[in-house]
Amino acid sequence: MSTPLPTDDPLARERSHLAESRAALRAMREDVESLDIKDVTANWVNAEVLARQMEERIKALADLSDTPLFFGRLDYLHAPGAEQAEGAEGECFYIGRRHVHDHDGDPMVIDWRAPVSQPFYRASKKDPMDVGLRRRFGYTRGDITAYEDEHLSDPAEAARTSKLLQQEIERPRVGPMRDIVATIQPEQDEIVRSGLGGTVCVQGGPGTGKTAVGLHRVAYLLYAHRERLARTGTLVIGPNRSFLHYIEQVLPALGELSVQQATVDDLVAKSAEVRGTDEAPAAVLKGDARMAQVLRRAVYSHVTMPTEPVMVVRGSRRWRVPAYEIEEIVRELLDRGIRYGAAREALPQRIAHAVLVQMERSGEAPDDRVQDAVARNSAVKAAVKAIWPPIDPAKLVLRLLTDAEFLAAHAEGILDEDEQKTILWSKPVRSVKSAKWSAADAVLIDETTDIVERTHSLGHVVLDEAQDLSPMQYRAVGRRCSTGSATVLGDLAQGTTPWATRSWDEALAHLGKSDGVIEELTAGFRVPTDVITYASRLLPHIAPGLTPVASVRENPGFFDLRETSGTGEVVAACEELLRHEGSTGLIAADARVPELAEALTAAGIPYLAPGEETTAETRLTLVPASLAKGLEYDYVVLDEPQAVVDGEPDERTGLRRLYVALTRAVSGLIVTHSAPLPAALAG
Numbered sequence: 001m002s003t004p005l006p007t008d009d010p011l012a013r014e015r016s017h018l019a020e021s022r023a024a025l026r027a028m029r030e031d032v033e034s035l036d037i038k039d040v041t042a043n044w045v046n047a048e049v050l051a052r053q054m055e056e057r058i059k060a061l062a063d064l065s066d067t068p069l070f071f072g073r074l075d076y077l078h079a080p081g082a083e084q085a086e087g088a089e090g091e092c093f094y095i096g097r098r099h100v101h102d103h104d105g106d107p108m109v110i111d112w113r114a115p116v117s118q119p120f121y122r123a124s125k126k127d128p129m130d131v132g133l134r135r136r137f138g139y140t141r142g143d144i145t146a147y148e149d150e151h152l153s154d155p156a157e158a159a160r161t162s163k164l165l166q167q168e169i170e171r172p173r174v175g176p177m178r179d180i181v182a183t184i185q186p187e188q189d190e191i192v193r194s195g196l197g198g199t200v201c202v203q204g205g206p207g208t209g210k211t212a213v214g215l216h217r218v219a220y221l222l223y224a225h226r227e228r229l230a231r232t233g234t235l236v237i238g239p240n241r242s243f244l245h246y247i248e249q250v251l252p253a254l255g256e257l258s259v260q261q262a263t264v265d266d267l268v269a270k271s272a273e274v275r276g277t278d279e280a281p282a283a284v285l286k287g288d289a290r291m292a293q294v295l296r297r298a299v300y301s302h303v304t305m306p307t308e309p310v311m312v313v314r315g316s317r318r319w320r321v322p323a324y325e326i327e328e329i330v331r332e333l334l335d336r337g338i339r340y341g342a343a344r345e346a347l348p349q350r351i352a353h354a355v356l357v358q359m360e361r362s363g364e365a366p367d368d369r370v371q372d373a374v375a376r377n378s379a380v381k382a383a384v385k386a387i388w389p390p391i392d393p394a395k396l397v398l399r400l401l402t403d404a405e406f407l408a409a410h411a412e413g414i415l416d417e418d419e420q421k422t423i424l425w426s427k428p429v430r431s432v433k434s435a436k437w438s439a440a441d442a443v444l445i446d447e448t449t450d451i452v453e454r455t456h457s458l459g460h461v462v463l464d465e466a467q468d469l470s471p472m473q474y475r476a477v478g479r480r481c482s483t484g485s486a487t488v489l490g491d492l493a494q495g496t497t498p499w500a501t502r503s504w505d506e507a508l509a510h511l512g513k514s515d516g517v518i519e520e521l522t523a524g525f526r527v528p529t530d531v532i533t534y535a536s537r538l539l540p541h542i543a544p545g546l547t548p549v550a551s552v553r554e555n556p557g558f559f560d561l562r563e564t565s566g567t568g569e570v571v572a573a574c575e576e577l578l579r580h581e582g583s584t585g586l587i588a589a590d591a592r593v594p595e596l597a598e599a600l601t602a603a604g605i606p607y608l609a610p611g612e613e614t615t616a617e618t619r620l621t622l623v624p625a626s627l628a629k630g631l632e633y634d635y636v637v638l639d640e641p642q643a644v645v646d647g648e649p650d651e652r653t654g655l656r657r658l659y660v661a662l663t664r665a666v667s668g669l670i671v672t673h674s675a676p677l678p679a680a681l682a683g
Contacts, residue, residue, distance in 0.1 A: 014073075014137065015144050017094065023106045025100045029061040040531050060098070060255045067253060068139045068622050070096030070109045071182035075133035077153060080116050090132060097121045097181055098255040113193075113223040121189040125159040128152035136164045138184075143610050144347030169525050169553065182213040183206040183525070191519055192216045196225045196460065199490040199516035201504045206535070206663030211247065211630065214462045214489045219254045221460055232459030232484060235260045237477060239465040242611030243630040247464075250609035257491050264443075267480065271445035272394055276436030280498045287421050287470025287499045289416050289510055290588045292447055297410040299340050299451045300402055303388050305330060310383045312355050312374055320357045326351060330387060341453040343390045348375040351383065369656050393448035393652035394432045397441065401425050419452070421429045442474045444478075453480040465630055466490035467508060470499040476508035486513055493543035494629060496657045498649060523547040526632060528557020531669045534681075535662035540681045542656045557667030558635075565674060567599040572636045574605065574620060580667070582634030583614045583621065587661045589643035594638065597622055629660050636665035642675045655680055 020205070037050055063069065072095040079091050093110045094119045100109040110117050119129040131152045138146030148164045151157045168183050184192065191213050194200050200217070204210030218236065235614060236251075236259055238244045251259050265274065278286065282351055283357045285291070306326045312319045329350045332342040352374035359366045400407050401671045402425050411420055429435045437445075449455070461481040463469075467490035469477070477486075486510065492501060501507045506518040524532055529551040536548040564570060570586070583660065586607070588596055598606050600622065607620045610627045625644045638644075638661050643656030655678065 007578060009146065011147065014147060014531075015355050017108070018144055020097075020102075021100050022063055023062050024102050024108050025061060025069065026352075027103065029058060029063075029101065031074060032057050032061065032633050033178065052674055059252075059257055059458055064142075064253065065099070068137065068142060068144075068182070069100065070094040071137055071139075073133070073135040073137075074117070074120055074123075074131055075386065077130050077132045080130075082190070084646065090277050091307045093117070097179070097253065111223065113220045114626045118189070118193070118208050121184050122186045124186075125152060125157075128580060134533070136162055136598075138164045139165065149606055153578070160678075166553070170524060179216070179253050180209055181216065181325065184213075184216065185209075185523065187214045187521065187523070191521075192220050194517075195214075195314070196221050196228070197610050199488065199508070199511075199513040200484045201466075201490075201508055202521060203504060203515050203518065203546075204490055204521035205524065205546075206532065207524040207551070207632075207666075208521035208549060208659075209525055210491070210521055210638050211464055212250070213521070214464060214487045215247065215250045217487050217545045218259055218460065218462055219251060219256050222256050222258070223597045225459075228343070229256070229459045232457075233260070234258070234460045234462075235262060235480065236462045237262055237264060237464065237469060239263065240523060240627065241631060242609075242627055245611040253658070255302060256602060264469065264476060265439055268442040268446040268476055272432075272435070272437040273663055274437050274439050274442055276438045278438045278440055281422050283438070284445060284470075284499045285415070285419055287472045289471035291444060293414050294400070294407075294411045295397070295448050296451055298396055298406070299412075299448060300334070301410060302391060302632070303330065303334065306383065306387055310351060310379055312377050312379055314374070314377075319358050321351055321354045321358075324386070325354055326383070330353070339453055340388075340391065340451055344384065344390070346382050347388050348380050351375070352377075390642075391448075391452055392432075393445050393452060396448055397444045398429060398432055398435055398639075400444075401441070402429055410412075424431075427602075440470070440472070443470075443476050446476050447472060450479050455482070457481055457483040459484040460486065462487045462489065463511075464489045464544050467492055467495040467501045468497045468629075469501065469507070470497070471510040473505075473508050474507055475512070478510065478512035482512060486511065486516070488513075488516065492647050493539060493546055494656060494660050496626075496629065496648070496653055498653060500656070503651050520547065522549055524551040525553065526666050527551060527663050528553055528559070528665070528667065528669075530559040531665050533661065534559060537657055537682075538662075538680050539660045541617075542652060542659060557665070560669060560670045562607050562672050563674065564672045567596060570596065570637060571599050571603045571605065571674050573672055574600070575603070577635035577637065577670065578605075578619060579669065580635060582667065583619050583622045584634035584635045585631070585664055586621045586637045586639065587625055587664060588639035589628050589647040592639060593622060593624050594645055623664075625657055626659050628664055632664055632665045632666055634665070636661075638662060638668050638669065638671045640673050641671060641681065642673070642678055645678050 026460050032054060035054065074093045074095060076090040088235060093116055094108065095112055096109040097112060099107060099111040101107050110618060119131045120134060123131045125136060134152055135148045136148045137144050138460060146164060148162055167181055180312060185557065188209055191202060202210045202213060218234055248261060273638040306323045309323050310321045310326060333346060352371045355374050356366050357373050401423060404424055407420050407424065458480055461477060463477055463486060466488045495501055504518050508514055531553050538549055539546055574584060574586055586596060605620060606618045607622045608614065608618055610621060610623050627648065641658050642657045644661055648654035648657050
């Protein structure tokens with residue numbers, strides 16, 4: 001809590017509070033660094049855990065010199081939570097990325113996630129939420145250089161658009177993705193602060209901030225449910241390593257260091273080493289949810305009903321469990337629907353229990369130790385191995401993909417003959433290790449592994465660029481949050497795989513979250529009006545019925561369409577855009593990247609690969625169209641739109657890839673082409 005500052009020189013006073021807050025944060029960090037933990041732990045394990053926790057705490061208390069410690073201020077008319085009696089004194093709060101307190105424990109900066117901070121994002125002239133003044137700060141390299149006030153409870157002051165907010169939204173992008181904590185809009189804030197218990201699916205077109213909203217939701221949930229999520233874990237899933245590198249600094253900037261990041265391929269990497277690829281038809285079928293039924297049938301086909309009794313010898317006595325009784329046990333385990341491995345572990349105990357019942361009837365008084373001994377009896381173990389044998393998931397999938405008869409037996413009524421032929425491997429494979437598994441195969445093995453034994457579930461998972469996942473990939477992600485919740489982020493118009501999601505309801509069903517809430521973001525904060533208007537010409541062809549993004553930026557941006565005669569003019573367009581502040585991306589069909597790389601090198605223009613961080617000396621990134629998704633640049637040169645379309649297996653997927661490439665620019669776009677443009681862009 002702070003009291004309102006005197007107004008004789010407001011900017012100087014605010015700078016003074018910033019300096020004092022930085023000093024307080026430094027003191028908080030020094031307090032942790034000075035703690036002596038030598039004699040406070042019982043053993044070396046506890047000492048290691050505590051040392052690691054302290055190390056993470058010290059990192060979380062770092063003061064990022066170029067990042068504002070606070071970005072806004074709220075002056076309440078009354079103390080929050082107090083009776084709003086006439087004459088009651090209000091309070092002033094500084095809103096920032098993390099909590100900072102002075103040596104007495106009084107807050108100097110309030111975490112943006114705290115309930116008292118919420119009006120900074122949601123208060124308006126219509127609903128001031130008891131806020132008299134909302135002040136936004138303008139920064140230059142970490143120093144306050146401007147401020148802007150809104151007197152929300154003053155009827156004489158008209159509602160207006162914040163210039164500082166607009167400038168922050170339109171500020172040039174250099175380096176990796178940054179947080180949007182200072183610019184979160186009311187509709188975004190509702191999603192960010194939605195509860196941990198429910199799954200939220202966010203449909204958002206280019207530039208609507210869906211990725212940032214998802215990351216900020218993780219940060220909010222870690223604030224509101226830290227103890228629970230520290231126990232269960234959180235995970236952010238992105239489409240590729242370049243994308244994860246691009247977003248990896250957002251959560252640390254908000255003080256959150258414990259969130260794991262991975263791709264779907266990373267999740268299933270333990271299943272198999274991916275060394276092969278599938279043709280599109282095979283990949284589509286392997287990603288079809290029907291494969292889960294085929295796999296389940298194949299797994300449980302290994303269970304066979306007993307035909308012989310089990311004879312257990314203990315001392316001078318023999319105990320006989322008849323075949324029909326064992327069959328009843330097996331059928332009961334099958335009917336319960338528990339995992340194959342768990343049922344296999346339960347079977348010897350159930351048989352042993354049947355033996356104990358006979359012992360008790362004969363007058364003996366066996367205990368649990370006797371039951372465990374019977375369960376380990378060689379006759380019982382032999383029976384279990386015959387009835388419910390162990391399964392190697394990779395070997396089972398290999399057999400399905402190489403043994404036509406085995407596949408036909410378990411795909412009957414699920415896949416037709418042509419579909420079975422599509423996924424069968426043409427050449428025999430000696431072993432699991434020599435198999436050239438594809439990414440889709442690894443997902444099948446992961447599914448099989450889960451049928452055998454339960455996959456560990458996390459507390460919350462964020463799934464970004466979700467529109468590109470197959471049903472089987474959704475199931476793989478869903479297993480990782482089966483007892484938790486998820487934030488699903490994507491844009492149906494940007495689906496660029498042959499198996500791309502057709503509807504979010506369908507996607508949520510595959511994820512195991514049919515009760516998830518679907519939200520739509522349609523206000524574009526990143527892509528300029530002229531650019532998104534041009535790109536939206538493709539929507540009727542790639543996602544009919546989807547609401548076009550409406551840019552809320554005051555700057556219409558720069559857009560130019562140029563017919564060229566060679567790579568020289570493409571390079572010239574890059575040189576032109578590099579004269580502006582910020583980053584530039586040259587996006588091209590994958591097949592054209594080597595030629596353009598050669599042209600840039602010949603012209604003496606240094607360039608980066610996607611995911612590499614821009615510097616003052618190198619601000620151009622050469623981006624294959626297949627890796628452009630999720631990335632953004634201040635300025636973009638898009639080379640040969642038709643080549644981007646032709647690089648995909650079908651026109652619809654190609655047009656979706658083109659839509660992605662067209663919407664990566666934050667400030668300006670130049671489209672260069674020597675070949676005719678796709679007909680869908682005409683108009």
